[in-house]
Amino acid sequence: MKAFFTCTLAAALSVLATGCDRDNVKVYHVENGDTATPAPPPIAAPAAMPATPPAGLPPPDNSGAPPLKYTLPAGWQEKAPGQMRVASFGISENGKDADVSVIPLGGMAGGDLANVNRWRGQVGLGSLADADVLKLAEKVAVGDQPADLYDLAGTSSETGGAERILGVILHRDEVAWFFKMTGDPDLVEKQKPAFVSFLKSFQFGGIAAPSTMDLSQLPPSHPPIDGTSLGTLNSLVPNTNTTVTGGTDSGGTDKPVWTIPDGWQPAPLSQFLVAKFSIAGDGGAQAAVNVSSLAGDGGGLAANVNRWRGQLGLPPFTEENLSTSTSTLDVPNGQAQVVDFTGTDSKTGKSARLIGAIVPQNGQTWFYKLMGDESVVAAQKDTFTKFIQSAKYP
Amino acid sequence: MFIKKIVSVFTSLKLTCVLLAFGIVLVFVGTLAQVDDGLYVTQAHYFRQWIVVGMHLFGKNIPVIFPGGYLIGTLLLVNLVCAHIYRFQLTTKKIGIQLAHAGVILLLVGQLATDMLAREMQMNFSEGQTRDYSESATDYELNFISGDTGTAIPAKLLKPGDELKIDSLPFAIRVKTFWKNSDTSFRAPMMKNVPPLASNGVALDFDFRQLPDVKTMDEKNIPTAIIELTVPNGSLGTWAVSDWAGDPSLVEAVQNSYASQLGPDMAHTLASRLAAPQSVEINNKKITFTMRPTRVRHPFSLTLLKATHTVYAGTDIPKDFRSRVRLQNPQTGENREVEISMNHPLRYAGLTFYQYQMDAGQVAQQAGRVPSSVLSVVRNPSWLTPYIGCAMVGTGLLIQFLMHLTGFVSKRKTK
Numbered sequence: 001m002k003a004f005f006t007c008t009l010a011a012a013l014s015v016l017a018t019g020c021d022r023d024n025v026k027v028y029h030v031e032n033g034d035t036a037t038p039a040p041p042p043i044a045a046p047a048a049m050p051a052t053p054p055a056g057l058p059p060p061d062n063s064g065a066p067p068l069k070y071t072l073p074a075g076w077q078e079k080a081p082g083q084m085r086v087a088s089f090g091i092s093e094n095g096k097d098a099d100v101s102v103i104p105l106g107g108m109a110g111g112d113l114a115n116v117n118r119w120r121g122q123v124g125l126g127s128l129a130d131a132d133v134l135k136l137a138e139k140v141a142v143g144d145q146p147a148d149l150y151d152l153a154g155t156s157s158e159t160g161g162a163e164r165i166l167g168v169i170l171h172r173d174e175v176a177w178f179f180k181m182t183g184d185p186d187l188v189e190k191q192k193p194a195f196v197s198f199l200k201s202f203q204f205g206g207i208a209a210p211s212t213m214d215l216s217q218l219p220p221s222h223p224p225i226d227g228t229s230l231g232t233l234n235s236l237v238p239n240t241n242t243t244v245t246g247g248t249d250s251g252g253t254d255k256p257v258w259t260i261p262d263g264w265q266p267a268p269l270s271q272f273l274v275a276k277f278s279i280a281g282d283g284g285a286q287a288a289v290n291v292s293s294l295a296g297d298g299g300g301l302a303a304n305v306n307r308w309r310g311q312l313g314l315p316p317f318t319e320e321n322l323s324t325s326t327s328t329l330d331v332p333n334g335q336a337q338v339v340d341f342t343g344t345d346s347k348t349g350k351s352a353r354l355i356g357a358i359v360p361q362n363g364q365t366w367f368y369k370l371m372g373d374e375s376v377v378a379a380q381k382d383t384f385t386k387f388i389q390s391a392k393y394p
Numbered sequence: 395m396f397i398k399k400i401v402s403v404f405t406s407l408k409l410t411c412v413l414l415a416f417g418i419v420l421v422f423v424g425t426l427a428q429v430d431d432g433l434y435v436t437q438a439h440y441f442r443q444w445i446v447v448g449m450h451l452f453g454k455n456i457p458v459i460f461p462g463g464y465l466i467g468t469l470l471l472v473n474l475v476c477a478h479i480y481r482f483q484l485t486t487k488k489i490g491i492q493l494a495h496a497g498v499i500l501l502l503v504g505q506l507a508t509d510m511l512a513r514e515m516q517m518n519f520s521e522g523q524t525r526d527y528s529e530s531a532t533d534y535e536l537n538f539i540s541g542d543t544g545t546a547i548p549a550k551l552l553k554p555g556d557e558l559k560i561d562s563l564p565f566a567i568r569v570k571t572f573w574k575n576s577d578t579s580f581r582a583p584m585m586k587n588v589p590p591l592a593s594n595g596v597a598l599d600f601d602f603r604q605l606p607d608v609k610t611m612d613e614k615n616i617p618t619a620i621i622e623l624t625v626p627n628g629s630l631g632t633w634a635v636s637d638w639a640g641d642p643s644l645v646e647a648v649q650n651s652y653a654s655q656l657g658p659d660m661a662h663t664l665a666s667r668l669a670a671p672q673s674v675e676i677n678n679k680k681i682t683f684t685m686r687p688t689r690v691r692h693p694f695s696l697t698l699l700k701a702t703h704t705v706y707a708g709t710d711i712p713k714d715f716r717s718r719v720r721l722q723n724p725q726t727g728e729n730r731e732v733e734i735s736m737n738h739p740l741r742y743a744g745l746t747f748y749q750y751q752m753d754a755g756q757v758a759q760q761a762g763r764v765p766s767s768v769l770s771v772v773r774n775p776s777w778l779t780p781y782i783g784c785a786m787v788g789t790g791l792l793i794q795f796l797m798h799l800t801g802f803v804s805k806r807k808t809k
Contacts, residue, residue, distance in 0.1 A: 028545075
């Protein structure tokens with residue numbers, strides 16, 4: 001028996017010693033399947049676009065998408081769209097160069113001012129406060145929609161040479177369109193009128209507004225991915241399991257639970273939205289309620305309010321307007337900021353009213369928007385308020 | 395005299411009581427700490443340590459030094475064994491107690507062996523895919539492949555400021571940065587106002603930034619390191635190595651995420667850039683490298699034939715998850731279909747395959763995803779010790795009780 005116990009103790013100690021080899025470098029024979037990360041398989045294209053043949057690295061092909069329409073200024077050379085560009089042009093004159101890009105990005109939820117400061121950083125200028133950035137804006141038109149142009153000159157942080165940027169940000173259908181000319185300051189100065197004309201001639205045509213990132217594509221074993229900056233995978237965790245059938249929304253893994261009013265019909269979600277309802281009024285009048293969410297402050301009050309104003313074709317607020325135009329609404333665990341505008345729906349061209357509420361909760365910001373025909377919005381205002389207040393957040 | 399003193403300490407019942415008291419406190423503290431720190435961090439800080447330095451409770455750091463799980467468990471084992479070796483006699487009357495204590499010793503040794511030898515991995519595949527390896531959910535490795543030789547460096551060895559010289563590699567690895575958890579973003583044109591993190595490879599197209607370590611079991615860290623490869627003649631450049639680029643499912647997630655806003659073609663281009671192999675060439679030999687979950691190869695493969703996810707009619711409540719797989723082992727010639735479902739794991743080759751997670755059924759179909767399944771792959775050579783140990787304890791106590799009962803009844807009859 002003594003031997004048994006002694007052996008057991010010895011075995012335990014030897015296990016202790018031999019178990020600690022997990023942190024050693026291993027040299028092994030490579031099997032056939034042990035290669036570098038394979039290129040991802042191409043995504044099956046939606047019906048509107050041609051299928052991409054499986055290959056190692058097929059070049060970007062936007063030829064299947066409905067073409068953008070614009071008037072090409074003299075001296076501008078069209079280049080193949082690359083990276084995230086849907087249109088790309090080069091200008092060369094007397095040894096000086098400039099580049100023009102058109103990039104749509106979803107989920108920008110008010111990142112304008114941050115992007116302007118990034119452009120400023122590109123030309124070696126310091127960041128400005130939001131109010132000061134707004135003062136720099138020049139009014140231009142992109143097609144028939146108002147937009148802001150920022151003219152920035154300085155020294156390129158990459159090349160060290162003089163550089164000038166003309167940047168325009170337009171919000172349309174929850175997508176931010178970035179039009180940018182970058183290049184030699186003299187050439188950009190000369191091309192500025194042509195750039196403004198190009199913007200005015202721009203037509204979006206039949207391009208479907210791309211939505212923001214769909215984190216429901218994450219494989220189930222993978223974590224929610226955090227991040228709020230441009231191009232970063234967002235921390236939204238959309239719940240594709242929950243079917244909203246009226247009454248109480250049973251919510252989902254990270255979705256609030258609401259009491260859904262009668263008459264609100266669940267509508268198909270675009271990939272940015274957490275919930276969407278359509279409301280029918282008299283005589284074919286319509287309105288819709290969208291609910292979305294972003295981590296952190298979601299870009300800030302000013303940026304989001306101005307995004308909504310852009311959707312109604314209204315000019316952005318200054319800091320002064322903002323403080324006098326928002327009201328507060330008591331919600332569980334805090335207060336929401338509420339805005340109420342009337343304008344022209346940039347999508348339909350019809351008169352529309354928008355009531356928006358921004359609700360910070362537990363490190364997330366929830367955006368509620370009721371927008372549509374004025375009569376329907378007016379009739380639904382109180383119901384919308386109760387809906388927001390009924391939310392029980394995860 | 396000195397030896398007698400040592401023996402008396404290690405065979406003391408007082409030591410047993412003190413160690414059990416420490417154990418109770420440690421378990422209590424660990425249970426509370428797990429709320430904020432998560433299971434894995436708590437296990438590592440309190441239980442997989444000889445000495446616990448500092449406790450983190452209710453958001454406060456308490457400066458205290460306390461015996462860790464390894465110290466308490468080892469001292470308990472030594473105490474129990476020594477007490478038996480030097481105090482108890484093997485007699486018929488004490489056989490039950492001896493058996494019960496042997497069972498306790500086996501439990502302690504078994505748990506020690508589990509901690510040292512057990513490994514929990516995952517196997518993640520879509521329908522039609524075959525896997526002959528499983529991957530760790532928590533450990534990562536910096537993997538170099540040159541020809542048919544691979545060198546896997548555990549990520550735990552990548553400490554910022556260190557220089558690693560590995561015999562199988564023709565260069566030294568200088569670790570400039572290591573983030574246990576990170577995020578990635580494409581260096582879109584309007585974002586290119588800061589220099590890239592490294593001078594080569596994926597860092598030219600993607601930025602990475604540090605994130606706080608994850609705390610819950612449902613999340614996992616995604617590490618990134620910035621390394622410089624150096625040879626005696628100079629530097630081969632700096633590189634960003636990240637699990638974002640090394641894990642095919644993460645690359646696919648990035649692609650799917652960008653597809654909704656950029657279209658499938660552009661998203662595929664971006665994802666291909668993320669996954670593009672990084673390599674250096676030395677003496678006409680190409681060496682590729684990547685950061686990926688630690689892999690363990692198996693001599694057999696599993697192919698996911700069908701992932702089935704059903705819910706109770708009219709609800710979202712999951713009813714059944716099952717994976718039908720084909721098991722193939724070229725060494726034994728096996729080629730058969732097996733079904734793995736909740737409460738019905740596959741036990742094969744010393745491993746147990748449990749159904750862990752799944753993306754299938756209506757959810758995957760509506761999202762246009764190929765059904766996939768994640769199996770939890772557990773290797774635990776000492777999985778039987780708790781059963782045997784408990785059986786020994788129970789039997790020993792029963793024997794001792796019956797002996798006492800028999801003696802008591804006999805005495806009463808005699809009276």
